[in-house]
Every structure is written in structure tokens, then in C-alpha cells.
Amino acid sequence: MQLKDIREYPRHDPNHRKNRIARTAMARNAPLALTLALAAGAACAQAPTPPAPERAAQLVRMVRQDCGSCHGMRLTGGLGPALTREALAGKPPEFLAAVITHGIPGTPMPPWSAMLQGSEALWIAQQLARGFPEEKH
Amino acid sequence: MKRRALLSLSASAPLFAAGCAATSAPIASSPSSEAAPPAPALQGTGDLGVVVERAKGALTLVNTSRRDAIGRVEGLGDLSHASVVFSRDERFAYVFGRDGGLTRVDILTQRITHREMQAGNSIGGAISADGSLVVAQNYQPGGIKVFDAGTLELLSDVPAAMADGKRSRVVGLADLPERRFIYSLFDAEAICIADCSKPRQPSITTLQGIGRQPYDALVSPNGRHYIAGLFGEDGLAMVDLWDEQPQARRILAGYGRGQQPLPVYKMPHLRGWAMAGRHAYLPAIGRHEVLVVDTGSWQEVARIPVAGQPVFVMARPDGRQVWVNFSVPDYNRVQVIDTPSQRVIDTLEPGKAVLHMEFTPRGESVWISCRDDNRVQVYDTHTRQLQASLAVDAPSGIFFTARAQRMGF
Numbered sequence: 001m002q003l004k005d006i007r008e009y010p011r012h013d014p015n016h017r018k019n020r021i022a023r024t025a026m027a028r029n030a031p032l033a034l035t036l037a038l039a040a041g042a043a044c045a046q047a048p049t050p051p052a053p054e055r056a057a058q059l060v061r062m063v064r065q066d067c068g069s070c071h072g073m074r075l076t077g078g079l080g081p082a083l084t085r086e087a088l089a090g091k092p093p094e095f096l097a098a099v100i101t102h103g104i105p106g107t108p109m110p111p112w113s114a115m116l117q118g119s120e121a122l123w124i125a126q127q128l129a130r131g132f133p134e135e136k137h
Numbered sequence: 138m139k140r141r142a143l144l145s146l147s148a149s150a151p152l153f154a155a156g157c158a159a160t161s162a163p164i165a166s167s168p169s170s171e172a173a174p175p176a177p178a179l180q181g182t183g184d185l186g187v188v189v190e191r192a193k194g195a196l197t198l199v200n201t202s203r204r205d206a207i208g209r210v211e212g213l214g215d216l217s218h219a220s221v222v223f224s225r226d227e228r229f230a231y232v233f234g235r236d237g238g239l240t241r242v243d244i245l246t247q248r249i250t251h252r253e254m255q256a257g258n259s260i261g262g263a264i265s266a267d268g269s270l271v272v273a274q275n276y277q278p279g280g281i282k283v284f285d286a287g288t289l290e291l292l293s294d295v296p297a298a299m300a301d302g303k304r305s306r307v308v309g310l311a312d313l314p315e316r317r318f319i320y321s322l323f324d325a326e327a328i329c330i331a332d333c334s335k336p337r338q339p340s341i342t343t344l345q346g347i348g349r350q351p352y353d354a355l356v357s358p359n360g361r362h363y364i365a366g367l368f369g370e371d372g373l374a375m376v377d378l379w380d381e382q383p384q385a386r387r388i389l390a391g392y393g394r395g396q397q398p399l400p401v402y403k404m405p406h407l408r409g410w411a412m413a414g415r416h417a418y419l420p421a422i423g424r425h426e427v428l429v430v431d432t433g434s435w436q437e438v439a440r441i442p443v444a445g446q447p448v449f450v451m452a453r454p455d456g457r458q459v460w461v462n463f464s465v466p467d468y469n470r471v472q473v474i475d476t477p478s479q480r481v482i483d484t485l486e487p488g489k490a491v492l493h494m495e496f497t498p499r500g501e502s503v504w505i506s507c508r509d510d511n512r513v514q515v516y517d518t519h520t521r522q523l524q525a526s527l528a529v530d531a532p533s534g535i536f537f538t539a540r541a542q543r544m545g546f
Contacts, residue, residue, distance in 0.1 A: 065490070065508065066465045069403050072235055073191065073217030077258055078276060079306065079323070079352070079404065103400070108352070108368055110400035115466060 049119045057136065059124055062115075064135055070108065075132055079108060085131040096125035182227040185244055186495070186537035188506065188513055189219045189232075190530045196232065197529045198244055201497045201504070201537060204515050204525035208247040214238035214254075219534055220261040220408075222546070224286065225268040227538035231286070233262040239273055241289060244538075251289040255282050261408075263312040266544065270336055272310060272318050279304035281320060283336050292336040299325045309354025309365050309407065311545040313378065321351035321365045321374075328354075328365060328376060328385055347374040347385035355407040356545035357417075362432065364388070366407050368422060375435060388435045389419075389428055398423025403464035405448050408546070413456035413476040420447035420461075427461060429479060439479050444470050449493065452476075453518055454500040460518075462491045462505075471505060473521070483521050487514040492532070498539035506532035 051059060064073055070080035081087065088096065100121040103111035112121065127133060184202040194216050198208040213219070215236035222231050229250070232240045237256035242249055258277035264270065264286060271286045280296040297305040305324035313319055316333045328344045328351070349369025356363050356378075365374040365385075372390040376383050401423050411418035416438065419428045427450055429439040445467025452459050459474040468491050473483040488507025495504050502524060505514045508531050515525040540546040 062465075066402065068217055072215070072258070074215055074235075076215070076236070078218060078235065078260070079308075106369070108350075108401065108404060110402055112400075112402075114400065115402075 051120055051123055055120070056123070059116075059120060060127075060133055061135055063124055063128075063132060075128075083128050083132065085129065088129055091129070093122060093125040093129050096128060097122040100124060180245060182244060182538050183498070184538075185227070186504075186535065187221055187230050187232075187242070187244065188504075188527075188529050188532050189216050189221070189534040189536075191216045191219065191508070191533040192531040194234075195530075196230070196242060197527075197532070198247060199504075199513075199527070201502070204502075204527075206527055206529070210242050210247055210249060212249060213240050213242075213252075216533070218260060221534065221536040221540075222262055222264040222271070223536070223538050223541035224264070225266075225541050227541045230536070231262060231264065231271050233259050233273055235259065237275065237277075239271070239284065239289060253284075253289045253291075255284070255291070260306075260308065261310060263310050263318055264541075265312055265316045265318075265333070266314060267316065270316060270333055272312075272331075272333070274307040274310035274320055276306040279306050279322075279324070281307055281310065281318065281331060283331075283333055283339060285336075293333075293339050295331060295339055295341060297322050297325070297329070308352055311354065311356040311363065311408070313356065313544070314360055319354075319356065319363050319376075319378070321347070321354050323350055323352065326351075328363070328374065330378075330383070342383075344376065344383065344385045348372060348387060352404050352422075353407040357432070358412060358544060360544045364407065364417070364419070366405065366419070366422065368401075368404070371422075373419065386435075389430060389437050392421060392428055392437065392440075393424060396424075399425065399446065401446055401464065402466070403446070403448055405446070405450075405464075411450045411452040411459050413452045413459060416476070418450050418452065418459045418474070418476075420450050427459070427474065441474055441479055441481065443472050443474075443481065444484065451494055451496070453496055453503070454498070458518060460494055460496075460503060462494060465490070468492070473518075485516065485521060487516070488512050493534045495535035495537055498537065504535050504537075506535055508532060 070078050071083050072078045075083040101113045103109045186199050188197040194213045195211040197206050200207050213232055214234045216234050218235045220233050230242045230244055237254050237259045239253050239255045240249055241251040255273055256275040259273055259275045262273045269286055271284045273282045283293045297307050299305050305322035307320050308323050309321040311319050318331045321328050326347055328347050330342045331339045333339045348367040351365035352368040354365035361379050363376040371393040372387050374385045375388045376385050405420035415432050417430050417432050421428050425443055425445055427441045427443055431438045443461050445463030447461050448464050449462050461472045469486055469489055471485045472481050475482040487505045489509035492508050493506045503516050503518050511530055513527040513529050513532050517524050
């Protein structure tokens with residue numbers, strides 16, 4: 001996979017069109033949001049190329065450190081919910097990848113599509129579902 | 138050297154095992170009549186502080202006059218979102234860990250004196266002006282807990298209960314005069330004031346309908362105004378605590394002007410009130426701007442474009458400058474706003490993943506934690522020249538003892 005510095009990605013996800021009021025309205029209509037997320041997730045699932053080792057290490061660090069600012073470095077939760085294997089049991093990786101890519105309207109979960117390719121989001125989701133790896137030091 | 142003298146002081150202290158809840162034992166035992174050990178060097182605490190090592194669950198103890206590390210304390214659990222308050226004698230640091238651990242650290246003897254696992258998931262705490270009460274704010278189970286500051290005995294447990302019986306996550310805790318504490322409920326659109334003058338029976342006043350999803354809050358240096366940032370809408374909630382019947386009112390409503398918000402990859406922090414003269418400097422949500430509000434009229438007077446989503450917007454103690462750091466992916470930079478001209482006058486690149494900044498008590502230096510470089514960088518705030526660089530493992534929060542003397546810190 002071609003590696004890019006995150007700064008080469010667009011600063012804003014062009015698909016993230018909803019303004020904050022609309023986002024809240026979406027949250028009240030959770031089934032709709034879920035359907036959209038699942039549909040988007042199915043699209044992500046088409047090319048599950050695993051990232052190169054160097055990029056994988058970056059992604060592990062990003063999840064532990066940057067996602068960790070809301071979900072906890074040990075992924076046990078904070079402002080965001082726990083992302084441990086137990087907490088995510090029953091949630092398909094495609095769904096989780098869609099949440100990572102598009103965020104959850106009406107909540108602090110942002111869309112990460114400006115920093116992650118779809119295949120990377122799916123890879124992260126797969127790692128979360130099986131218990132996320134520790135950073136290698 | 139001083140460092141050796143300090144170590145000998147800790148060696149002469151009673152050897153309590155870390156985590157052992159020893160109560161108020163004498164720290165420096167009197168020298169025995171025969172073979173008196175050398176007297177420990179006396180050490181003030183006004184220029185000491187702690188740097189959180191978020192991954193190692195440890196504190197690096199620092200001296201801000203010498204700009205150097207003086208020791209280290211381990212065994213504090215998950216410190217990935219830790220915050221610290223100080224006893225008013227500036228000797229003890231109370232460390233609130235992500236995992237619900239509350240630890241009291243003696244920064245002179247460099248030991249843990251007390252440690253309690255008080256919740257499943259915690260976000261911070263506060264200490265009363267008289268130094269007698271420490272309060273933790275918790276996400277899980279949602280609520281606050283009041284502790285005796287000397288012993289960490291639990292005095293009361295106040296659930297943040299909502300109408301549906303669930304508990305809200307608590308954010309934005311700050312101390313107020315008269316053993317009161319104020320906090321916001323992320324899930325309940327509410328601000329609560331807990332009167333802990335009877336700490337085993339706190340009385341709670343709740344202000345409802347303050348706005349959607351308060352994410353953090355601050356109290357002004359004089360304790361008069363409490364401002365909660367809102368994630369769920371454009372605007373902030375403000376309470377004038379000097380009113381007979383305090384009420385929440387909306388300020389800066391619609392500062393986003395209906396424009397599409399940018400993704401917020403990290404929630405801003407509001408503790409560290411950025412007040413300069415009559416203006417407060419506040420991070421916008423979903424906009425790469427610092428909002429400037431007049432604290433007399435509570436109207437917006439300016440907005441200053443900055444390099445990313447602001448996380449901390451902190452005034453140098455004299456108010457002449459405001460320093461701003463940013464969320465990922467712009468967190469390698471720090472910007473300096475000159476308050477008289479309300480312009481960005483400098484952009485620094487202290488290192489990778491700047492997480493926090495702390496001014497020395499009089500503001501001549503600022504310490505900046507660079508998580509991914511494993512460094513703390515110290516700058517002269519006037520010349521912006523690097524003064525020192527300390528090796529610290531994955532540093533996050535930096536807390537100096539002078540916080541003990543400030544309300545809302």
C-alpha cells in the first residue's frame with residue numbers, strides 16, 4: 001500500500017456534510033445512521049489489504065495514543081466507550097470500520113477519513129475485534 | 138549536590154511500602170543520639186512540580202528554578218488522562234488517574250503516602266480552598282466522590298443521577314469558596330453545585346437545560362464565573378456565581394455561524410482559564426479559531442485564526458500572551474497570541490505530539506510536553522528561546538505547585 005503522510009490527506013472529509021444541528025437530528029434517528037454506517041462499511045470491506053509493517057506500527061500508536069485521548073490508552077473507555085475485545089463483542093469489523101471512517105453523528109466521535117484510508121480503518125477494526133495489539137517499544 | 142541531598146532526605150524517611158495507607162506518620166525521624174546522620178538539605182516546594190508519564194504510570198518530579206528533574210515516583214496506574222491538584226502547603230500532589238486511582242504523593246520524600254481505587258474511570262479532581270477536601274470527578278460510575286485530603290477517607294459519594302436512572306459522566310469540576318464544588322454533566326445538559334460544608338452530607342443544586350454536551354469547564358480566577366464549553370451546539374454556558382440565584386445563560390451562541398464544523402479529533406480543555414485583562418480566550422469547537430469574549434458584556438469581540446483545533450488556550454500569568462496547542466494532526470505546533478494586538482506573533486515547533494503546557498508561577502518560562510519525542514521543552518516566554526530540554530517518557534500533563542494557590546486549578 002502507498003504510504004502517505006497524514007498531511008497529504010484532505011483536511012476535511014467531503015462526505016461529512018452534516019452540520020451540527022443535522023448531526024443531532026441524525027442521532028435521534030439512530031437506525032438510519034446505523035443503516036448508512038453499515039452500507040459504508042460494506043464498501044470498505046472490499047479491499048482489506050493489510051498495511052505494511054511500518055504503517056501498521058503507526059496505526060497501533062495512533063489508536064493507543066490519539067484515539068486513547070477519549071477511549072483510554074488501554075482502550076478501557078473515557079468520554080468514548082471501551083474498545084476492548086469484550087466491549088466490542090458482536091460488532092462486525094465492517095461496522096466498526098464505518099464508525100471509524102464516518103464518525104457517529106451527534107457524538108464526539110469524529111470521522112477519521114481524512115487521516116485513514118478505508119482499508120486501514122478496516123484493519124484497525126479487525127485488530128480491535130480480536131484484542132488490540134500493544135505498541136512495540 | 139542538591140540532588141544527592143534530596144535523595145538522602147528520602148532515604149532517611151520511614152520506609153513505607155508504596156501504596157501502603159500509612160496515616161500521618163512523622164516524615165523526618167529525629168536523628169538518633171549516636172552517629173547522627175547528616176542533616177537533610179532543607180527544600181522549599183514553591184518551585185517544584187510534576188510531569189505525568191502517561192504510559193509508565195509515573196511522575197517525574199521537577200524543579201523549575203534549576204529546570205531539571207529531581208526524582209521520580211512510580212506505581213500510579215493508568216495515567217493516560219491524569220490530572221493533579223496540590224495541597225495548599227505545596228507538598229502533596231493528588232493524582233487522578235484514568236483507571237479511577239487517586240494517589241497522594243509526597244513530593245519532598247518522593248513517595249506515595251496514600252492510594253485508593255475510587256472509581257472505574259476517572260477524569261480529574263479538585264481541592265477545597267481550605268485544603269481539607271479532595272473531590273474526584275468520574276465517568277464510571279458517573280458522579281463525584283469527596284475525600285478527606287489528609288487520609289483519602291471517602292466522605293461522600295454523589296451519583297450524577299439522571300431522570301432515567303442512569304448516571305451521567307461528570308466533566309468540568311472546579312473548586313469554589315466555602316467548600317463548594319461545581320461540575321457539569323456531559324449526558325444531562327446540567328451544571329451542579331455541591332455544597333460540601335458538611336462533607337458527609339453534601340447538598341446539591343442543579344441548573345438544568347444549560348446546553349447540549351458540556352465537555353469541560355473553567356472557573357474564573359476570582360471564582361465569579363463558571364463557563365462550560367458545549368460540544369453539542371455552538372456556544373457556551375456561563376453561570377454568574379455571585380448572583381443570589383445563579384442561573385446558566387448562553388454566551389457566544391452560534392459562533393459557528395451555521396458553517397460546517399471541522400472534525401474534532403480531541404476535545405479541548407478549558408481548565409487553565411485564559412483571561413487577559415477584561416478578555417477571555419476560548420477554544421472554538423470544530424473551528425480553527427480562538428474566540429475572544431469581553432467578560433463585562435459577554436459578547437464576542439474577536440476571533441483569531443490559529444493553526445488547528447485548539448486544545449489548551451492558556452494565558453501567561455500576566456495576561457500579555459496566550460499560548461495555544463492543538464489537536465492531532467496539528468499537534469507539533471504551539472502558537473503565541475499577543476493579547477494587546479490579538480494577533481499570533483509566533484509559531485513554535487517544540488516537538489512531536491504536544492499535549493500540555495504549564496507556565497512557571499511568574500510566567501517567565503513555559504514547559505511544554507512533547508509526547509512522541511519523550512521530551513519536555515522549556516522556553517523563555519519573552520524571547521521564545523529554548524532554555525532546557527528534559528528527557529521524560531511520553532510526557533503529558535505538567536503541573537507546578539503554584540496551582541495550589543489558585544482557585545479552579
